[in-house]
Amino acid sequence: MTSPVLEFRNVSFSRGPRLLLDRMSFAIEKQEMIALVGPNGVGKTTLLKLASRLLAPAAGEIRLEGKSLGAWSRRELPRAIALVPQELEIPFNFPVEEIVAQGRVPYQPLFGAGTELDRAAVEDAMQAVDIVGLRHRVYSELSGGERQRVKIAIGLAQQPKLMLLDEPTQHLDIGRQIELIALLRRLNQRGLTILAAVHDLSLVAANFASIILLTPEPSWMAGPAAEVLRPDLVARAFSVGQADLGRYFARPAPGAVAQA
Amino acid sequence: MATTAWPDRSITGDDAVERPVAAATGEPAQLERKLSSRTLNLVLLVALLLSIVLATAVGAVRLPLSQVLAALLHPARAGEAHEIIFGLRLPRVLAAALVGAALSATGVLFQGLFRNPLADPFVLGTSGGAALGGAVGIFLIPSLSFAGFGATAVLAFVGSVLTMILVWYLARAGGRFAMETLLLAGFAIGTMLNAATVVFELHEEASNSGLRVLAAWLHGQLGILTWSQVGLLAPLVGAAVLLALPVAGRLNTLALGEEYAAQLGVSVTRVRMATVVLGSLLTAAAVSLGGLIGFVGLLVPHFLRILIGPNHVRLLPAAALGGATFLILADTFARTAFAPTEIPVGVFTAFLGGPAFLYLLNHRTRESRQ
Numbered sequence: 001m002t003s004p005v006l007e008f009r010n011v012s013f014s015r016g017p018r019l020l021l022d023r024m025s026f027a028i029e030k031q032e033m034i035a036l037v038g039p040n041g042v043g044k045t046t047l048l049k050l051a052s053r054l055l056a057p058a059a060g061e062i063r064l065e066g067k068s069l070g071a072w073s074r075r076e077l078p079r080a081i082a083l084v085p086q087e088l089e090i091p092f093n094f095p096v097e098e099i100v101a102q103g104r105v106p107y108q109p110l111f112g113a114g115t116e117l118d119r120a121a122v123e124d125a126m127q128a129v130d131i132v133g134l135r136h137r138v139y140s141e142l143s144g145g146e147r148q149r150v151k152i153a154i155g156l157a158q159q160p161k162l163m164l165l166d167e168p169t170q171h172l173d174i175g176r177q178i179e180l181i182a183l184l185r186r187l188n189q190r191g192l193t194i195l196a197a198v199h200d201l202s203l204v205a206a207n208f209a210s211i212i213l214l215t216p217e218p219s220w221m222a223g224p225a226a227e228v229l230r231p232d233l234v235a236r237a238f239s240v241g242q243a244d245l246g247r248y249f250a251r252p253a254p255g256a257v258a259q260a
Numbered sequence: 261m262a263t264t265a266w267p268d269r270s271i272t273g274d275d276a277v278e279r280p281v282a283a284a285t286g287e288p289a290q291l292e293r294k295l296s297s298r299t300l301n302l303v304l305l306v307a308l309l310l311s312i313v314l315a316t317a318v319g320a321v322r323l324p325l326s327q328v329l330a331a332l333l334h335p336a337r338a339g340e341a342h343e344i345i346f347g348l349r350l351p352r353v354l355a356a357a358l359v360g361a362a363l364s365a366t367g368v369l370f371q372g373l374f375r376n377p378l379a380d381p382f383v384l385g386t387s388g389g390a391a392l393g394g395a396v397g398i399f400l401i402p403s404l405s406f407a408g409f410g411a412t413a414v415l416a417f418v419g420s421v422l423t424m425i426l427v428w429y430l431a432r433a434g435g436r437f438a439m440e441t442l443l444l445a446g447f448a449i450g451t452m453l454n455a456a457t458v459v460f461e462l463h464e465e466a467s468n469s470g471l472r473v474l475a476a477w478l479h480g481q482l483g484i485l486t487w488s489q490v491g492l493l494a495p496l497v498g499a500a501v502l503l504a505l506p507v508a509g510r511l512n513t514l515a516l517g518e519e520y521a522a523q524l525g526v527s528v529t530r531v532r533m534a535t536v537v538l539g540s541l542l543t544a545a546a547v548s549l550g551g552l553i554g555f556v557g558l559l560v561p562h563f564l565r566i567l568i569g570p571n572h573v574r575l576l577p578a579a580a581l582g583g584a585t586f587l588i589l590a591d592t593f594a595r596t597a598f599a600p601t602e603i604p605v606g607v608f609t610a611f612l613g614g615p616a617f618l619y620l621l622n623h624r625t626r627e628s629r630q
């Protein structure tokens with residue numbers, strides 16, 4: 001039996017006096033595409049940072065491919081897991097190509113330039129997200145959708161097994177949101193395991209088979225979309241009345257349209 | 261109401277790769293093809309050599325270029341010009357080159373570290389800290405000296421490192437650098453330096469020569485320099501720039517932010533420490549030779565960024581070469597333009613760099629307000 005790509009075992013984390021994650025456990029298998037859902041400030045970004053070792057859990061264990069996260073070397077880890085952050089601001093006029101090339105840093109020694117393999121990985125990454133034509137453009141002058149794709153390209157250049165994305169559809173119009181989700185689906189079909197924090201529940205219901213729902217208690221629920229996106233659970237997680245969910249959203253409740 | 265035909269095309273299909281996105285946007289900000297950095301470095305090297313010959317020829321006694329060139333190639337046959345060329349001018353010209361190279365390279369390193377094009381050793385106050393450290397050395401332990409430096413140079417380095425660490429902790433708020441704090445810290449250090457020099461002036465035992473050295477430092481004057489000073493600092497500056505090259509590669513990753521760099525396996529602490537130590541070493545070298553020469557580390561990298569782009573690995577050697585040439589020319593102008601009066605080169609670079617700094621500041625502030 002192969003071990004899960006990512007596994008949380010009784011992971012707890014507090015920020016100051018506030019407990020954000022309470023003995024959380026879940027496992028993500030190879031090639032799953034999972035949405036991380038929950039209200040603002042509930043700890044979605046924190047969970048992604050824990051999974052990429054930018055934060056350390058207060059208790060519990062996180063395993064990547066069966067190996068405890070702490071046992072991965074500093075340069076090995078980014079070859080297995082890539083975090084695509086919510087915000088990326090870049091000073092100076094760095095062109096897109098040089099930014100994507102930073103995804104190869106975990107493969108490069110301190111001295112010496114990139115190899116042919118590095119260049120090929122950067123080309124592949126840019127091709128996969130359709131930004132080859134933007135290679136000489138300055139990052140800070142790109143549109144929101146273009147920036148999002150550049151960020152994903154950095155992650156792809158890392159050639160990871162697992163990609164974590166923090167709100168990849170934020171600030172995007174509906175056309176760019178669809179493009180982005182379609183891109184994630186394509187990458188997933190090619191074998192990439194994906195865990196993405198997404199706010200839009202209808203987008204989640206229609207595109208993600210499994211969901212991790214974080215609630216403020218703190219508590220969590222992980223499972224198939226149809227089970228997790230039940231109106232009563234969603235209403236409780238987001239602290240709204242069940243009736244309001246139906247009244248203010250076109251669909252009665254996201255759970256009703258979820259397909260297994 | 262008339263309906264407009266709406267082309268029904270899929271935006272999610274697998275044909276997405278064939279769709280030329282860039283062509284559709286018209287590539288308005290397409291960068292022009294940048295100068296290759298090898299070509300630029302070659303041009304800068306030639307410019308440096310030419311400026312050395314030119315600067316050695318120009319002065320109160322004007323020497324023909326051919327005579328200077330011959331003397332440089334065959335020092336034994338320099339004849340009566342030997343003393344002017346090798347005793348007076350060449351040490352100063354080479355010192356200007358070293359100071360310019362050190363300041364520009366430091367500018368590149370600090371700008372990468374702070375992710376801010378305004379970070380310059382003078383602006384941040386690290387030059388001031390180095391001068392303050394050096395002043396303490398001149399006045400309190402003048403007996404300790406070696407090849408014209410001794411305690412002064414060591415204390416200049418200590419002053420530079422301490423200032424850098426101080427500025428770092430003051431300016432860092434919430435993982436980002438507040439520009440106001442960064443600039444105010446530099447201002448505060450500069451003011452403290454001025455105050456400290458007044459104390460030194462009042463100090464009765466303060467030696468006259470110490471005061472003169474200090475005054476020259478404060479205005480950024482390359483005065484009479486000895487070969488031993490140049491000989492000691494040349495390998496130091498060269499080694500620091502070479503050691504900074506791998507650090508520069510990591511500064512490119514740091515442009516994505518400290519957290520992102522950490523995620524990509526970069527040891528941010530180590531990069532930060534290496535940058536501070538190398539930058540402070542270069543600043544101390546520059547200050548102990550030429551004092552407070554401002555804005556060189558700001559002007560030269562900014563101009564070169566326009567030519568070859570912001571990649572720190574390409575920028576660093578170009579900045580060292582370009583900075584050397586720039587300061588040789590600036591110093592030559594400063595000592596000859598109003599002859600027989602010499603204006604300190606620091607005064608001249610302030611006239612050039614001040615407006616450039618204000619322009620950049622205005623540009624940056626507008627950008628961050630958007």
